[in-house]
Amino acid sequence: MSPDKSLYEPRQARIIGEREIATDTKLFELELENGERLGQDPGQFIELSIAGVGEAPISVTSSPTRGLPSFELCVRAVGNVTNALHEMEIGKNVGIRGPFGEGFPIDELRDRDLLFIAGGLGIAPLRSLINYVLDRRDEFNEINILYGCKRPCEQMFEDEVDNWARRQDIYHESTVDFCPDEVVWDGNIGVITELIPGVDIDLDNTYAVICGPPVMYRFVIEELDKKELPHDQIYLSLERRMKCGLGKCGHCQINGADEELYVCQDGPVFNYKRVKGFEEAI
Numbered sequence: 001m002s003p004d005k006s007l008y009e010p011r012q013a014r015i016i017g018e019r020e021i022a023t024d025t026k027l028f029e030l031e032l033e034n035g036e037r038l039g040q041d042p043g044q045f046i047e048l049s050i051a052g053v054g055e056a057p058i059s060v061t062s063s064p065t066r067g068l069p070s071f072e073l074c075v076r077a078v079g080n081v082t083n084a085l086h087e088m089e090i091g092k093n094v095g096i097r098g099p100f101g102e103g104f105p106i107d108e109l110r111d112r113d114l115l116f117i118a119g120g121l122g123i124a125p126l127r128s129l130i131n132y133v134l135d136r137r138d139e140f141n142e143i144n145i146l147y148g149c150k151r152p153c154e155q156m157f158e159d160e161v162d163n164w165a166r167r168q169d170i171y172h173e174s175t176v177d178f179c180p181d182e183v184v185w186d187g188n189i190g191v192i193t194e195l196i197p198g199v200d201i202d203l204d205n206t207y208a209v210i211c212g213p214p215v216m217y218r219f220v221i222e223e224l225d226k227k228e229l230p231h232d233q234i235y236l237s238l239e240r241r242m243k244c245g246l247g248k249c250g251h252c253q254i255n256g257a258d259e260e261l262y263v264c265q266d267g268p269v270f271n272y273k274r275v276k277g278f279e280e281a282i
Contacts, residue, residue, distance in 0.1 A: 012094075013030040045245070122210075
């Protein structure tokens with residue numbers, strides 16, 4: 001059987017919408033040229049290419065439950081490809097390979113209490129799962145969403161965050177590391193780990209899902225350890241260092257004592273119990 005061409009040959013996608021959602025960060029809406037759906041699972045990523053510039057892995061932030069042929073990417077301008085994307089106009093085409101990787105284990109999370117912990121740009125991949133869960137709210141139990149960023153101007157998806165705060169069927173808290181004197185901020189001030197003690201956790205039924213900057217993981221897990229949450233009930237999205245998306249370049253390889261993993265193929269979503277012994281993972 002010949003390999004799926006979408007793994008190697010980019011499909012054309014048109015930019016049909018964009019808006020700035022935080023400093024240096026835009027939300028792009030794209031549609032595949034043939035009108036078909038991307039077919040992603042929450043937590044998967046794509047490889048986006050721009051002719052003459054290069055290619056970069058980017059998480060899909062939209063949920064497949066939304067039913068439209070289009071999909072969304074949350075992109076911060078931090079490199080050649082992402083800066084070029086920010087300068088492109090609506091109607092222009094880019095290349096798309098994928099979706100790739102192992103996403104969040106929906107079947108395992110169903111009928112469970114969920115604790116989402118998002119730091120900074122980590123809200124982008126978690127948003128796909130959060131919206132999946134909220135769109136199918138009756139399939140899940142208690143929902144807790146903790147979201148932190150450095151400053152108020154870096155908080156993304158403000159309309160959705162405001163909706164979380166208004167909903168009676170979920171628990172939500174936002175925080176910022178610091179707030180300038182001239183800025184109005186009604187949320188918490190402090191690091192995201194300070195929000196974890198306020199969450200009620202059923203040790204038999206709660207699953208934590210975490211995504212954020214690498215430095216955040218160790219401290220979040222320390223707080224979850226204080227609550228004695230079993231490590232096999234913790235999932236992490238480890239997106240750093242990915243490059244080709246196919247496990248061929250070795251750029252995202254992480255080594256353990258008896259095993260090696262490729263973030264782009266074995267992840268980017270990992271059960272913490274599986275990777276906690278890999279020094280290069282966390």
